[in-house]
Amino acid sequence: MGAVGVASGAAALAGGTALLSMAGLAAGASIVGGAMAVIGGVTGNQKMTQNGALIGGIGAIGGLATGTLGDPSKVFSGGGTLNTRGGILSGSGSGIGNTASASSIMPDANAVGGAISGNVDSALSSIGSIAGKSPNVINLANSAKTIGGAANTIAQTSTGAGSLLDSINRYENLGKAVVGAVDYFGNQQKLNQEQQQFQTKQAMLQQQLNSGAGTVLPIAPIANNGGLLYQGVTQRPTMVNGSNMSVAGVK
Amino acid sequence: MPEGAETTEVGETGGKFTITADLVSKHIVEKMKPDDVSAMQRVVNAGMKVLFSKETHSQIFDGIRPADQVPIADELGAGATNIMLILFKESKNSIPAQLIIPAGAILLAKACEFINETHLAVVTNDDYADAMQMFSASIVHSLDPSFKGKISGQQTQGA
Numbered sequence: 001m002g003a004v005g006v007a008s009g010a011a012a013l014a015g016g017t018a019l020l021s022m023a024g025l026a027a028g029a030s031i032v033g034g035a036m037a038v039i040g041g042v043t044g045n046q047k048m049t050q051n052g053a054l055i056g057g058i059g060a061i062g063g064l065a066t067g068t069l070g071d072p073s074k075v076f077s078g079g080g081t082l083n084t085r086g087g088i089l090s091g092s093g094s095g096i097g098n099t100a101s102a103s104s105i106m107p108d109a110n111a112v113g114g115a116i117s118g119n120v121d122s123a124l125s126s127i128g129s130i131a132g133k134s135p136n137v138i139n140l141a142n143s144a145k146t147i148g149g150a151a152n153t154i155a156q157t158s159t160g161a162g163s164l165l166d167s168i169n170r171y172e173n174l175g176k177a178v179v180g181a182v183d184y185f186g187n188q189q190k191l192n193q194e195q196q197q198f199q200t201k202q203a204m205l206q207q208q209l210n211s212g213a214g215t216v217l218p219i220a221p222i223a224n225n226g227g228l229l230y231q232g233v234t235q236r237p238t239m240v241n242g243s244n245m246s247v248a249g250v251k
Numbered sequence: 252m253p254e255g256a257e258t259t260e261v262g263e264t265g266g267k268f269t270i271t272a273d274l275v276s277k278h279i280v281e282k283m284k285p286d287d288v289s290a291m292q293r294v295v296n297a298g299m300k301v302l303f304s305k306e307t308h309s310q311i312f313d314g315i316r317p318a319d320q321v322p323i324a325d326e327l328g329a330g331a332t333n334i335m336l337i338l339f340k341e342s343k344n345s346i347p348a349q350l351i352i353p354a355g356a357i358l359l360a361k362a363c364e365f366i367n368e369t370h371l372a373v374v375t376n377d378d379y380a381d382a383m384q385m386f387s388a389s390i391v392h393s394l395d396p397s398f399k400g401k402i403s404g405q406q407t408q409g410a
C-alpha cells in the first residue's frame with residue numbers, strides 16, 4: 001500500500017492552498033476519533049482508544065482553527081498537546097473554558113460536538129474497560145452520566161448549536177443507559193422481585209380469566225343445532241343486566 | 252469474527268487483529284449524519300476498486316514489504332493517505348471533506364484484513380491504530396497545508 005500514488009497524490013496538492021474546508025475535515029476526524037475510541041473500549045485495545053482520542057483532538061484543533069476566536073481569556077483553554085510521529089505533526093486537544101459562549105466562538109458546532117463526542121466516547125470506553133475490573137461499577141457509571149450531564153449543560157447554554165446538542169444528548173443518554181444497565185443487571189434481587197411480581201400478576205389474570213368475572217365479549221352468536229353458541233366460548237353465556245353477555249371458559 | 256460482531260473480552264488485544272472493516276464501519280456510521288452515509292459508501296466502493304482492481308492491485312500491495320525497515324503501520328498510513336488523495340483528485344475535488352477520513356478508516360481496515368488473510372504481512376490492532384493516526388494527521392496536513400500553522404496559532408491563543 002506504499003508506492004502507488006505517492007507522486008500523483010502529492011503533486012496534486014502542491015501549492016500550499018487549502019483544498020477543502022478545514023471544518024469538514026475536522027468533523028470527519030472527530031467522527032473517526034470517536035469511533036476508534038469506542039472500538040478500543042469494546043475490543044480492549046488501549047492504543048485504539050488513545051489514538052482515537054488523538055484523532056478526535058485533530059478534529060478539535062482543526063475545528064477551533066477555523067473559528068473566529070472571541071475573548072481568548074474565555075476561550076477553550078486546553079488548546080492541545082502536540083507530538084510528532086514520523087515527522088508528521090499530529091495533535092490532541094481538549095478542554096472548554098467558557099462554554100456558555102461556545103457557539104459564538106465556534107461557528108462550526110459540528111466540530112465541537114464531534115470533538116466532545118470523541119472525548120466522551122473515550123471516557124465512556126475507559127469506564128467500560130475499568131468497570132470490568134472494578135467492583136465500584138455504579139460509581140464509574142455515574143461518572144459517565146455526569147460527563148453526559150455536563151456536556152448537555154454546555155450544549156444548552158450555547159446558542160444555535162443544535163447538532164452539538166443532539167450529539168451530546170446521545171452521550172448523556174448513553175451515560176444513563178450505563179447506569180440503568182448496571183443497576184438492573186447488577187442487582188439480582190431486583191430482578192427476582194420483578195419476576196415474582198410478574199408471576200403474581202400472571203396468576204391473578206389467570207384466576208380472573210377462569211372465573212369469567214366481569215368479562216364481557218361482544219361476540220356475535222352463530223347458529224348451532226342445540227341453540228346459540230358463541231365462537232370461542234365453551235360454556236353457555238349468561239345475561240348480565242339484561243343486555244350484555246357474561247361468558248366464562250374462553251379458550 | 253462474524254460480520255458486525257464485537258468482542259466483549261476486556262484485555263490487551265494489541266498483538267492480534269480483531270478490528271474488522273465491518274466493525275469500523277458500524278461505529279463510524281453510528282456517528283455520521285444519515286445523509287452522509289450513502290455518499291461515504293460510494294467513496295468506499297470507489298476505494299475498493301482502486302485497492303482490488305486488476306490494474307492497481309499489485310501496485311498497491313507490492314509496497315508492503317514485511318522485511319524492510321519501514322514499520323507496517325507507516326506503510327499502511329501512507330498508503331491510505333495516497334489512495335484517498337488519488338480518489339479526491341479523480342473526483343475533481345468533489346468528495347465532501349467530512350467523508351475523507353471516515354472512508355479512509357474503512358478502506359484501511361479492509362486492506363489490513365486482506366494483508367492478514369493473504370499472509371502478505373502481519374497487521375495487528377496496534378498497527379491499525381498507529382496507521383490511522385498517521386493517516387488522519389497526514390490527510391489533514393495534505394489537504395490544508397496551513398494546518399500546522401493553524402495549530403500553532405491556536406496554541407498561542409489558547410494558552
